[in-house]
Amino acid sequence: MSPVIAVLGLGEAGGRFATDLVAAGATVRGYDPRVDAPPGVHQGKNAAEACTGAGVVLSVNSAADALAALEQGRPGCAPGTVWGELNTAAPAVKEAVLRAAGERVVVADVAIMAPVPPRGLATPMTASGPGARAFAAVLGPLGTPVEVLDGPVGLAATRKLLRSVFYKGLAAAAVEALAAAEAAGLADWLAGNIADELVKADAATLDRLVTGSRTHAVRRRHEMQAAAELLDGLGVPARVARASRDWLDDLAAG
Known part of the structure; x- marks a missing residue:
């Protein structure tokens, strides 16, 4: 039946x-x-x-x-x-x-x-x-x-939303970066650069991202502040750039 x-x-x-x-x-x-x-x-x-x-x-x-x-x-x-x-x-x-x-x-x-x-x-x-x-x-x-x-x-929802933090956050970062690149006349270059990095990613990429952020938090915090100021000048809301800066602030303090 x-x-x-x-x-x-x-x-x-x-x-x-x-x-x-x-x-x-x-x-x-x-x-x-x-x-x-x-x-x-x-x-x-x-x-x-x-x-x-x-x-x-x-x-x-x-x-x-x-x-x-x-x-x-x-x-x-x-x-x-x-x-x-x-x-x-x-x-x-x-x-x-x-x-x-x-x-x-x-x-x-x-x-x-x-x-x-x-x-x-x-x-x-x-x-x-x-x-x-x-x-x-x-x-x-x-x-x-x-x-x-x-x-x-609630357990299945938790897994789904934790995954969403990464994937939707990654998508938001790509959208923000490409919008700024378009304003700077560099859209094709940045799109190719992002695509190359995604293709090269492997099982060790996650560890490099996390370890590098903790080890170099102070320097990267200044880098993301500069990136946010660049986006301000290009007329693009620097939401992801400033959120990244704030996370690096926390990592540096910890």
Whole structure:
């Protein structure tokens, strides 16, 4: 028998998951107040109706809407329904969802660990909390690689957000540097330089970055202050440059 899965939130990620779940043979019920359900997905009149009969619910909304989605969908859930909390949110939000769930649904804190559009249902995920294993047992055979973490709700979110600090911070640094390079007429040169450094990165790169920052914190602090002043002169907000300077200040003081 094909699993019945509800998807709440049919935007870029939720819509792709719903479409791929249908292709994988699941019966999919969906609801989004702003987006129509994709072909093959049974559209509910509201969240509770979409959840009716589902063994697993994927809540793919936003951190701000996570609790509201649970409150609206929970009345349609049978006892024991697995509530996959996929929203990118702080651990405290995931814990609030767990408390609000009560005994009716079993919550899995699920973190999406890569961009969804390129892979869809094959996007890797991690899951923690009481519903993690049941979530993986249903989604895994449908093509989703789910790493189950032995730990509470909030653990998967913590891993996701720690990773985000690096990757989104790296992206912000690239955006800021390239904006300044464009203003200085050096965009092509800097883009090539950054690309070369990324290609050369290896397992030892992280250690060099951290060790070098600690060893040369004072000198690098002055370097990043100068970089921030350069960006000021170019009319580019030096947010990452000044944050780097401040971290080097702390490392020098420590």
